[in-house]
Amino acid sequence: MDIANYLNGAAAQLENVHKTYQMGIQQVKALSGVSIAFEKGSFWAILGPSGSGKSTMLNLLGCLDRPSEGRYILNGHDVSTLDDDQLSEMRLNHLGFIFQSFNLIPQSTVEENIQLPLYYQGWDPEESTERARELASKVGLEDRLNHRPMELSGGQQQRVAVARALANDPAILLADEPTGNLDSHTGIEIMKLLQELNQQGKTVIMVTHEQDIAAFAQHRMYMKDGLIERIEGMN
């Protein structure tokens, strides 16, 4: 099938993707043949029991890893054929990450954390500062620019992470249990932020355990034993 066809509607497409981890002599099959297309501008929640392969799928979608088998087409590139530097470039230019444990650099300020992708994209410092400030006010943290992550609440830290994920204006936002370390009230606030971003056109793919969090997404994918069990929501 022609790669151009994938581009029409799909932001990312997995095609019979397998992922096998080698644990000593034992092989662990984290994904055993997954095929799915994530449409541009869609909002997905991935659910399923622990160990079902949710994070594995998200890491593959995030170009942090390559499939053991099958193809992953992102932005017209077959990711399975890219080398390490090219994977880095895909992450840098097309993807944004939000993690459960925020993963901010502790010694850097809010502003510097948001600027991190821009640093690697080689932005002019002034333009980069300006963009970081814009993003900080977008997530409501314009008055916390010079704070360190430790001085912020969990919700605020996750907002910084969202702002950082948006800095490179990615096509897809990937979130692995973004509310997992937050209380339900703060979690819902973050979800509202993601929903808003999705309404502005970003494709959002999120792993979660919680039904009420998953309810924010248009599509809910249930996984089991490294396979997609079913998909709920409008399609």
Add this chain to the structure above:
Amino acid sequence: MYYNKHIREVKLGVKNLLLHKLRSFLTMLGVVFGVGSVIAMLAVGEGASKEALDRIRKLGSQNIIISSAKSIEEESQTNVRSMMSVYGLLYEDEIRLRVTFPMIKNTVPVKEVRKEGRLGERAMELRVVGTTPRWFDLIQRPLVAGRVLAQLDFETKSNVVVLTEHGVRKLLAGQNTIGQTLRLGGEYFEVVGIVQNAGNIGGDIQTPDQEIDAYIPINVARERYGDILTKNLSGTRSMEKVELHQIIAEVDSTEHVEATASGIESMLKLFHKKEDYKISVPLTLLRQAEATKRTFNIVLGSIAGISLLVGGIGIMNIMLASVTERTREIGIRRAIGAKKKQIITQFLIETVVLSTTGGLIGMGLGLLIPFLITLLAGMPTVVSAFSLALSLGISMAVGIIFGIYPAIRASNLDPIVALRHE
């Protein structure tokens, strides 16, 4: 859109190092002391060898010095068999040297006599050297007052004398001595000039003008005093007949010095039955001194190398700990899109900044220590620009060599695993 990337990378490195000021400082100390001791040791070594080399250079690297010496058999026979021992260089030898060797530009004969010198009330035994004006071309010493011997003195066989500072001191004479009359033995001489000596000289290297008190024209010395020297040694009178005590031969270039010296040796062997002369070549001494210096530098270099190695291992140790400590940060940077190369650069810049800063502080120390040594112990030291450049270069190299492994280790972390790291 591309701003000066390297300035930013260095800034980031400095910022991370400043997060742990004490740790960074302690890590740096190894290089500080390594570099400091390299420079200081080289400065002391350079100072000592410069002194030795200067001393030898004063002898003239283009000169060959041939001296009269009593042969060993003569030494033991003198008192037993004859009252007079005859040995040493001959007036003819000087002429022969000049005629035989085209490479010899110049020869200077030296005839020594010991005479009582009397200047006004003061009388002292003086070591007087009869020589030609060419002496003063070869053994260049600054003139203190008056003039040196001139060709005219020689031609007219004038009774003129040039004192050295050594002689001046013995006679308690001042600068007003110029023009006064000095009695040497039974003869009267006009003092026409005063020259400096070579200065304090130690070791076994002797300059030809060491301990000379006065110079007179050689033909005057020969005519007035003859070739026979009478010595009163513990009651026994001994007599020696020596024509010339020394001949200094100046060769046209340093390349010919050693060949000429061996030529002179074979020539003298032909004309002297006994080995009653000694040839010394300042250039050979210079070469030996330089070889010694090289050995010395190699030893110092190895010691310094070891201390820098220790410093480098210290840096590597801390950087490895730092990589472990910052695993998560590395994971974050990689997830966001940093390439392996950029992670390597980041960590490498930190180690190079660390080691170079250590190197610069070490340079300060390396300048201070020799200064203090000279100030307090009076030892000569020479801090060469080369040693400074070398140390700085080495300290940067230490940063790169010992930083590369931790940096590569950091870059090879799997981002997924690194992100999960606690």
